[in-house]
Amino acid sequence: MGRAEQILEIVRRAPGRTWSSGEVSVHLNCAPTLVNGVMREMVRKGQLVRVEPGKYCLPSRFGRGPSLPVVTPAPATPGERELVLAALRKIGHPVPGSSLAPRLARRGLSRTRVGEVAAELCRDQALTRHDDGKYALPHWRVL
Incomplete structure (x- = not known):
């Protein structure tokens, strides 16, 4: 049984309850x-619903969880776009967002905003994201 199935088994014991990754990890002894990474992936797949930061539950019997406001990020400004691209050019090789964000935090971009700008750059094909999650300029080869 995979980790996601184990988590579902635990969460299904109390379907109306919200669970944190810490609570589930005690049951799984890990x-x-x-557990948090697996639970976030389960939210992406629709197996769980994130009801607040760090709290998850099963989707309701109607197939939807509690309604959360949908926040659409503001379009990236030309300055934000150039900050992300310039940082990648300076680094000179593909990097994960977790390495890119601290560099840009010093320039005033939050970790969340770096992700939003990078996603927009990927949609515009000014940036690529490799299978391993690293961001790269389109002309860089995948090794």
Whole structure:
């Protein structure tokens, strides 16, 4: 049984309850960070619903979880776009967003905003994201 199935088994014991990754990790006897990553992926797949930061539950019997406001990020400004692209040019090789964000935080971009700008650049094909999650300029080869 995979980790996601184990998590579903635990969460289904109390379907109306919200669970944190820490609570689930106690039942699985593993690290909360491991469980948190799996639970975030389960939200992406629709197996769980994130009801507030760090709290998850099963989708309702109608196939939808509690309504959360949908926040559409503001379009990236030319300055934000250039900051992300310039940082990648300076680094000179593909990097994960977790390495890019601290560099740009010093320039005033939050970790969330770096992700939003990078996603927009990927949609515009000014940036690519490799299978391993690293961002790269389109002309860089995948090794």
